[in-house]
Amino acid sequence: MAAPPIQFDRASGALEGANLWERTAALALVTGSKISSHFSHRGYNGCANLLRKTLPDRNIAIKLNEDATFEFPYGDGYWSKLLDRSYRYEDELELLFRHSTDVDYTLLDCGANYGYWSVLVTSKPFGSHKAIAIEPSSENFSKLANNAGVNGNRFETLKCAIGATKGTAKLSGTKHEKFSIAGAAGSGFETVPVLALDDLLEEGKIARGGKYLIKLDVEGVEIDAIKGGAKLLEGDSVIMCEEHGNDPDHTVSRYILDQTPLKLIVHDPLSNRLETVTELSILDRIKVSSHVGYNVFGTASAFWQQRISVLNASATRRMQ
Numbered sequence: 001m002a003a004p005p006i007q008f009d010r011a012s013g014a015l016e017g018a019n020l021w022e023r024t025a026a027l028a029l030v031t032g033s034k035i036s037s038h039f040s041h042r043g044y045n046g047c048a049n050l051l052r053k054t055l056p057d058r059n060i061a062i063k064l065n066e067d068a069t070f071e072f073p074y075g076d077g078y079w080s081k082l083l084d085r086s087y088r089y090e091d092e093l094e095l096l097f098r099h100s101t102d103v104d105y106t107l108l109d110c111g112a113n114y115g116y117w118s119v120l121v122t123s124k125p126f127g128s129h130k131a132i133a134i135e136p137s138s139e140n141f142s143k144l145a146n147n148a149g150v151n152g153n154r155f156e157t158l159k160c161a162i163g164a165t166k167g168t169a170k171l172s173g174t175k176h177e178k179f180s181i182a183g184a185a186g187s188g189f190e191t192v193p194v195l196a197l198d199d200l201l202e203e204g205k206i207a208r209g210g211k212y213l214i215k216l217d218v219e220g221v222e223i224d225a226i227k228g229g230a231k232l233l234e235g236d237s238v239i240m241c242e243e244h245g246n247d248p249d250h251t252v253s254r255y256i257l258d259q260t261p262l263k264l265i266v267h268d269p270l271s272n273r274l275e276t277v278t279e280l281s282i283l284d285r286i287k288v289s290s291h292v293g294y295n296v297f298g299t300a301s302a303f304w305q306q307r308i309s310v311l312n313a314s315a316t317r318r319m320q
Contacts, residue, residue: 005059005071010085025055025075026083033084040289045077045175052076061150068123069150072114072143078177079114089116092267092295093215093240096274099311101127106210108197109133109155110162110225111217113140113177115147118155121213128154132205136161136171136192137179158205162216163194164224173219182220196228209235211303216241222252226260226298233262236301242293243283250283253296262298263305273312 007016008026015026029048036044052075060074062082072079081087088094097120107121112133121129133148133155135141141159148157161169161181169181170188181194197214200206214237216225222241226233233239239262243252257264257277264277266286274297275282287294299305 003056003058005061006074007061007063008083009063010082011063011065013085022055022074025051029075029080030084033081033087037084037087040292041081042289042291044081048075048077048080064120065123065125067125068119069147070114070116070119071147071150078175079116090295092274093117094120095267095272096213096238096240096297096308096311097121097126099314100213100307101125103127103211103307105129106206106212107131108200108206108212108214110197110215111135111219112144112157113217114143115155115157117215118144119147119151122151122154131155132158132200134158134160134162134195136181136190136194137176138190140176140179160193160195161221162197162218162225162228163221164228165194165196166199167194168192169194178219180219180221197225197233198229198231201232206232211301212237214239223255226255233260233298233300236303238297238299238301238304240295240297243287243296245287245292245294246290248284250280250287253277253280253283256296256298260298262300265297265299265308267295267297272315274308 004017006018006022015023028051032044032047036042055075058074059071061069061071063069107129109118109131112118112135115133118131118133120126122131133144135144145157148155168191171179171181171190171192172188173179201208216222216239218225226239241252243250253264256262265274266277266282268275
């Protein structure tokens with residue numbers, strides 16, 4: 001029988017159920033996060049994963065808020081930064097989620113990994129929204145399903161990849177946060193089903209005319225995913241997808257700006273506002289680290305553009 005998970009409360013900092021070595025490891029993980037945060041956490045994941053090899057095989061359950069618990073293997077390099085209470089994961093996404101608590105929307109969490117955003121968005125402080133967490137990897141999906149169960153099965157899980165059209169693909173990669181169907185035509189480690197976003201409409205998994213926030217963490221197939229969601233993106237939808245820091249051509253943003261009817265919106269950390277982009281030079285300033293990703297937004301929805309305007313007005317008032 002697996003050992004019960006270690007418990008960590010981000011609000012209070014309380015760590016429970018850990019032995020002396022596990023507590024020492026927690027201190028190392030937090031210290032490493034704080035130090036590496038000065039250079040965008042470069043090297044943190046690798047060091048944490050080495051430390052993990054010395055730890056017992058058990059989970060840690062992070063209490064994100066009073067209604068959200070997120071479990072992952074203790075010492076995991078990607079997620080252990082959450083032990084650092086000053087760390088904010090993808091804060092540009094949280095900005096929009098927190099300012100949309102009163103909107104009746106559904107989150108499509110594409111490339112959900114272990115389900116962090118599905119856990120949060122379905123929690124009471126974030127508005128108890130509906131969510132569909134979509135993840136192709138069998139390894140990741142088991143952990144995603146566990147997090148759904150830990151949180152009362154309040155969000156749906158769907159095991160598939162998101163692409164341009166329905167079919168199958170090979171999944172490849174060595175890091176759970178970077179598994180991808182891009183460029184793995186014959187050499188991947190797992191064959192997975194693929195759906196287009198518009199298939200979710202056609203198959204009745206989501207309703208026409210609804211409001212949607214669509215997180216596309218799909219590791220290199222963002223443009224295909226956008227192509228496969230043309231009908232969905234005509235409505236009240238926002239896509240949130242990653243611009244890779246090592247891409248000086250800003251390929252995803254350029255496609256949104258030049259090849260779709262969507263407005264391109266980026267989070268400017270200097271103003272803490274979501275700025276509408278008409279040319280891409282702003283990304284040269286924002287993308288300062290080559291080894292991390294930066295989320296950009298695309299929408300054709302007057303409703304969501306108005307909501308973002310209200311959000312920006314709030315940010316302006318806070319800075320005055």
